[in-house]
Amino acid sequence: MQAVSFAADLFSQGPRTLIDDHEGGCVYHPAFIDAARADAWFAALRDEVEWRKWSRPMYDRVVDVPRLTSGYTVNDVEAMPPALAAACEAIRAHTGVPFTHVGCNFYRDGNDSVAPHNDKLATLIAGHPIVLLSLGDARRMEIREKQPPRRVVRIDLESGSLLTMSHAMQYSHDHGIPKTRHAVGPRISLAFRVRPPMDDE
Numbered sequence: 001m002q003a004v005s006f007a008a009d010l011f012s013q014g015p016r017t018l019i020d021d022h023e024g025g026c027v028y029h030p031a032f033i034d035a036a037r038a039d040a041w042f043a044a045l046r047d048e049v050e051w052r053k054w055s056r057p058m059y060d061r062v063v064d065v066p067r068l069t070s071g072y073t074v075n076d077v078e079a080m081p082p083a084l085a086a087a088c089e090a091i092r093a094h095t096g097v098p099f100t101h102v103g104c105n106f107y108r109d110g111n112d113s114v115a116p117h118n119d120k121l122a123t124l125i126a127g128h129p130i131v132l133l134s135l136g137d138a139r140r141m142e143i144r145e146k147q148p149p150r151r152v153v154r155i156d157l158e159s160g161s162l163l164t165m166s167h168a169m170q171y172s173h174d175h176g177i178p179k180t181r182h183a184v185g186p187r188i189s190l191a192f193r194v195r196p197p198m199d200d201e
């Protein structure tokens with residue numbers, strides 16, 4: 001009997017808790033949207049988002065941010081590609097979280113990455129989760145405890161999946177997408193956040 005329930009868990013498409021905390025921790029939800037829609041949104045966002053390449057000072061050098069990025073205010077539907085407006089609507093309806101901002105990341109190939117970090121606490125309202133929608137080729141995320149024993153959770157973020165991270169987790173864990181030598185195609189992630197009003201908005 002045990003083997004059967006193990007197999008069922010392994011292939012289950014339901015949400016899976018990766019890390020637990022008092023704010024819901026980190027939950028992976030594969031196939032939140034179906035493959036056809038994920039493909040269509042990927043193609044539309046690749047072509048219609050205003051992707052930007054950034055550089056930033058690091059020690060005594062200026063380094064390129066190793067991916068393309070963009071960002072939109074969720075209420076500014078006019079400014080968004082229609083596929084992004086549809087994604088915002090789907091995520092807000094499913095989660096019930098009043099997201100205000102969506103950050104967009106474009107990983108062109110295995111050389112693109114995001115270094116281990118926690119999301120900037122000054123740009124988040126406490127208590128609300130961050131939700132990541134993945135489109136395109138799967139990339140592996142590493143989530144690491146900041147304190148010993150610094151356990152690591154690795155999760156392949158598949159197209160159409162959602163990853164929910166609590167605000168509390170930004171204090172206890174770092175997350176990142178390392179470069180990979182495996183042949184991978186492009187991936188887009190949408191990061192939904194509840195931000196406090198900013199000076200520039």
Ligand SMILES: O=C(O)CCC(=O)C(=O)O
Nearest residue numbers: 103105114119132189191
């Ligand atoms: O691409 C991802 O799934 C992670 C992106 C991320 O951590 C961020 O935008 O802060």
Ligand SMILES: [Fe+2]
Nearest residue numbers: 117118119175
């Ligand atoms: Fe992040």
